Amino acid sequence: MTNQAVDDRRARGAETGSARPVPRPSLRDEVRSTFAMRRDQVGFLNQMIGRYGDIVQIRVLGIKMAMLNHPDYFEHVLVRNHENYNKDTFLFRAIAPILRGGLIGNVGGEPWRHQRRTMQPSFHRPQVAGFALNMTDETAQMLDRWDRQYGPSDVVNVSTELGQLAMRIVFRSLFGAKVGARGKAIEDMFFEANQIACAFFRFPLIPLTWPTPSHRRLAEIIRTMDGFVADIIADRVRSGEQHDDLLDAMLHAVDDVTGTGLSEQQLHREVLNLIIGGYETTSNSVSWLMHTVGQHPEVQQRLLDEVDTVLNGRAPTFDDVLNLKYTRMIVDETLRLYTPAWQTMRSSIEEDVIGGFRIPAKSDLYLNIYALHRHPEFWPDPETFDPDRFTPDEVAKRPKQAYIPFGSGPRICIGKHFALTELVIILAMIAQRYRVVIPPGCGNVQPEPLITLHPKGGVHVRVVRR
Ligand code: HEM
Structure with missing residues (x-):
């Protein structure tokens, strides 16, 4: 000491x-x-x-x-x-x-520091800028399908739609675009695993280590996902090809202090931790964004005006994200009220x-x-949705720790910039094409506190082409 x-x-x-x-x-x-x-x-x-x-x-x-x-x-x-x-x-x-000593649940101390030092460079600004291309591409594909699939009177379960999008983005950022049919099967399995984990949190009395049928299935899915990652790594080692994705970055990452990287077993665990950290949280956030924007037409109008002015009809780039200031304020206020973690x-x-x-x-x-995030000393009228709480002047008036959707200190979310970039890009791209309208009877969505804060029953909206 x-x-x-x-x-x-x-x-x-x-x-x-x-x-x-x-x-x-x-x-x-x-x-x-x-x-x-x-x-x-x-x-x-x-x-x-x-x-x-x-x-x-x-x-x-x-x-x-x-x-x-x-x-x-x-x-x-x-x-x-x-x-x-x-x-x-x-x-x-x-x-x-489930987490098996990966970054999210690692107890702390030197083992955590080694993992964090090794993985941190994969989440620096230039890396996130590369992932932004996955975000815009996957969002554009989803919106093109919406154009074909939904008319102005259709009620869309955007929680399902945006959950799939969040999953695609995290998978593509990890494994690249070419994960193929097996990638889709793994995505489906991850959805299933997530449902088992959510059911556990509704009634967390029977430990996950007890071999109930659903817990056994969860263990089987984790083994299959490890096998999937092991196969991709083996392919890469065999072919000697370089890839521009998170898996490659982590495969070659070295801790500056110890000079060592992640073992293959540790890599499997971290991959699963990143999918868990990056999927549920982001997927719920985009659902809540549709809810808050749909509920507040005056906020939505300012959003549409901003995306039209800043983007002028083109897809956002990573650099645009900084200029989409009001879009970001909507994201911040939504993460205040419906903070997923x-x-x-x-x-x-x-x-x-x-x-x-x-x-x-x-x-x-x-x-x-x-x-x-609702402490009345720092958030007057805390239940009211108001993105103007996040103008630079208002932010400066509050203590930093009054708002911590991504945690704080050394264990702050490693994917914070990844997530904020993703949320701003998805919201801006949806606003470029559609007005979000809440159909009668769909406005009262309650938060369901599971591992993350789910919109109970999902968010249902109409997407009306502008
Ligand atoms: C809106 C989206 C997200 C929210 C609200 C969120 C929230 C958080 C919070 C609050 C923590 C800290 C937990 C604690 O201190 O106990 C955390 C940690 C973490 N998050 Fe996120 N997260 C999001 C997205 C992501 C993404 C996209 C990834 C990865 C691609 C990710 C990976 C992680 C990891 C690995 C940790 C553990 C970091 C450590 O302990 O060193 N998260 N997240």
């Missing part, structure tokens, strides 16, 4: 003496919590914040954890004192059989103090990003 770390610990130790325990809910709320969490998790957690404030002890499936809901507390855990927090928590242990967890390594409250060593912390 460095001298600085020892000093910090001493300072914390001195502080812990006067620190208060994390507030506990009343016995009545404790007893209610198990049922209330099953019935309406988000609503119950909001009630707890309303009643007890920005830090309170909760129980999830009988496990005690401190729920945090203030930007300063997030800053402490994710940024300032991040070395004291890892992912050895109930949430990440539950999905470990709406919760995460950390565990304290040593005793600590957060905002004057004592956090014993090995405490589970529940980071409620959904509630943080």
Whole structure:
């Protein structure tokens, strides 16, 4: 441990003496919590914040954890004192059989640092600029099909459509355009695996390691996906061909510090982690974008005006994304209200103090990003959709950690720029061709809090050619 770390610990130790325990809910709320969490998790957690404030002890499936809901507390855990927090928590242990030590759920420390250092260059700006071509091409193909398939009175399940698009984009960015028929089969399997994982989160009492029929099927799909990646790698090694995709980049990536790359087994795991990280989150976000834009015609009109002015009828390029400022503000506000990664967890390594409250060593912390994005101190009238919250002046007035759809600190989402580029491109390209109209009876879409925040029942709109 460095001298600085020892000093910090001493300072914390001195502080812990006067620190208060994390507030506990009343016995009545404790007893209610198990049922209330099953019935309406988000609503119950909001009630707890309303009643007890920005830090309170909760129980999830009988496990005690401190729920945090203030930007300063997030800053402490994710940024300032991040070395004291890892992912050895109930949430990440539950999905470990899927993530298998890949970047998303890796506990932390040097193994995580090595993986992150090795993979980070594959997500730098020039690489994302290359992926932008996949995004525009795949979106154009989907819209050309919409032109043939849907008339102005048809009701389109855009969640299904945009889920497929998000999947195509992540697959093509990973494996290139030529993955062929087997790629399609793998895409379908991934959809199936995702449904099994979502069903698990609706009722997470039977661990994924128990061999129920659906859990066995999940394990089989993971093995098949590993085999698929192994075959592609073997083909590439045999042919000696260079490819311009993420798999090639990661295959040749080297950690600057250790001089080593990823083993083949680790590569399999990271590929699956990137599909998981990149598919569900982006797919839900584009669905919510259709919902928010369809619900707010005045916002949609400003969007149409912007894409017409900036793009003048041509497909967006990576450089255009910076100029599509209002489009980006719509994306930001949608990610505030419907933040796909709406919760995460950390565990304290040593005793600590957060905002004057004592956090014993090995405490589970529940980071409620959904509630943080509605904190009334930083978001007046929080349920109202208003992209103007994201003008540069408004952003400058808020603490940075009041808005963290991609997390914060060293474990911030590795795909943040990939995702933002994708969301802006898809929204701009849809707006170039169509007006999004919510048909009667389809406007009340409720968030369903699973691994990510789903639009319950999907988003249904009419797409009317402009
Ligand atoms: C709208 C889209 C996305 C959202 C909202 C999102 C959100 C997040 C959040 C909140 C975290 C941090 C979780 C934590 O601290 O516990 C995270 C991590 C991660 N995300 Fe994303 N993500 C998105 C898209 C993507 C994409 C496109 C990829 C890959 C292509 C990706 C890959 C990952 C990975 C690998 C991590 C783990 C990083 C680490 O711990 O070093 N995500 N994401």
